[in-house]
Amino acid sequence: MSPRNLTAPTFARTRLGSGPGLLLAHGAGSSLAGTYGPVLEALAARNTVVGIDYPGSGETPRSTTPLSVDDLADQLVAAADAEGVDRFAVSGYSLGGPVAIRAATRHPERVTALVLTAAFPHRDNRLALASSIQSKIAATGDRELLAEFQLMVALGTQALESMPAEQLQQTLGYVAAGTVDGSAEQTDLVGQVDVRDDLAGVTVPTLVISTTDDRLVSSALHRRLAETIPGAQLAEIATGHLPMLERTEEWLQLMTDFLDKHPA
Template sequence: MPSTTTRFAPLARIVRGSGPGLLLAHGAAGSAAGNWGPLLPDLAAHRTVVAPDYPGSGDSPYEPGEPTLDEYADRLVAAADEEGLTDFDVAGYSLGAAVAVRIATRHPERVRSLLLVAGLAGGSARQSALSETMVRLRDRPAELADLMLTVVFGHSWVDALPADRLAELRQALNSPQPDGFPQQFRLAARTDVRAELASVAVPATVVGAAEDMLVQPAQHRLLAAGIPGARYVELPCGHLPMVEALPQLRDVVLDFLKPGS
């Protein structure tokens, strides 16, 4: 078992609820509250939720250098250790899905099950190029906002927005990105967990997003196809099902949390 002892400072985290443990991994340039916030009440009603922020996201301070997937996996498990969790389910969103897979393969004795939402598997030249492009546009916020509008959100959802809501969304996307934005998107560009999927030996639910143009549905399906016995559910949305398809996502999550699921 890899050691979770680390030279790094503990990660900031959200801790809520009671019962069996649930460890959450957020997406690149997201945060625990930003990515999982709409679902936290449901999750905390059934689990002791530990939701860390990666360095440079949420309440965790920026750290120089280039993080690795192993590092993120071990630091999240260290956060679970610090909160007294001996074993846990793991839910990962986007880049966090790859982190969740790596937790399951580096710490298999700790993980009970996986929930992977709009997840990154790796091996896509297009996705890697897109991640690198977003890093290059960080200092050109208007252009980055336009790109995010077209690839992060599903076209059906965006096209249905009233003009005032669309203007508000554009303004929100122009907000400064977190300090960890470049590190986390560069990590997404080089992440590849395909070779380890077959060794995942716990029940897994994979949630795809049919209109996802950031991490395309083919990536979600790779996760489901590679993990033995994985259940696959596809939602009619873009990369942010917690925004675009929250009721449907909640139903999947509550089913995942049922005893024996």
Template structure:
């Protein structure tokens, strides 16, 4: 997926744009650039966008992972940027990270946007994760598998051969060193008990053609969080690649409509 325009040195947290603070939590087996891609620049037009790759992603060394630890990790990125209060945008497994951050730091999280995410994997998602992990030593086959599950069927079918070949090459070459640790955490993540205690205004964004984390997971998130709003985009799991404008618009409109005290 495309890289963002903001330049970062390895392991340096992302801080770009201006306005109310918006902290990012990326997906498993990914990093900020891969999960959010061109959406970062779009969001930075109205927000100061902040984030840090997880341990084992980007240039960061591997480290033992827990959901609480990742939640505190994204909050630490806000601390480093001087943001006392902020909205949180989570993608895929990052939605569970964002939920846990909101329950651990409720006085700091002003809003949640949970995109293509989940509270707990079902049997189908666990099988998909198991295949992903099993193909780790077969990068080209893994790249083909990931293309089939992170992109919508129509998007893959419509890609020019050269573009699809470039994506397969990119996927085969860029697996983060901590991918297995992150996938192991995703396989067992469970924030269902956290959902009723969420007090921050919440937008849940489902991807209609998501065959990895199916829209039913987003529906369950929205049903479990008091007052949550659910919207659906016509794309696959890789929202940043398939509908960056729609995603950025949904996020910025929701946050702009909240009003209230400024985030810093």
């Protein structure tokens, strides 16, 4: 029996568009709109898009207990159930990558393809340190300091250093305003999640999109996904951890080309 039968949808969800099913799993400290906003309309023009907001993001209440990747994966599938979407590809960004992978292994009869961007199977030392620092800053409620740290580690070198001072301050303000209440809990999960044992069991077509100037989630972790998931394809974008800001059209094109070849 599929675990989906045991899960009622409780997270805020979004449905857009029509066509083959596509579920979206966002990154830590973000939201569905924060991660996928720049490409949502284009994805919905070709797919029935269903996404959730993790606890403390969007309209989903903050959790009083630690988050688990199983719960996030099951809630993503429960959202599809609630919207009447039976089979679907799953796109996961950063923390959403492990969520997508776990959805594929817990609900193999439902998932038809995976797109994993800037994702990781487990933390390495750099990601462990960065997630610990980010979680501690988030717990203080200092949104400006959190935004400074996030931009320092998440923007690619070219994108960061090419910003005039005024634009950098504007971007810091934008990032600070978009900080979610559940950032600390979501970032804590980044430092704990480990889906290495899931990878060999992923049996659907998979695209791993590596952000090659990523100083938060290293390209070595991206490649580990591509090398371990059977038959996975690897594509590279010369960007930091934020392709939706730095290389929006290139990121969208990689996703849509792959999804067109592997419709749900």
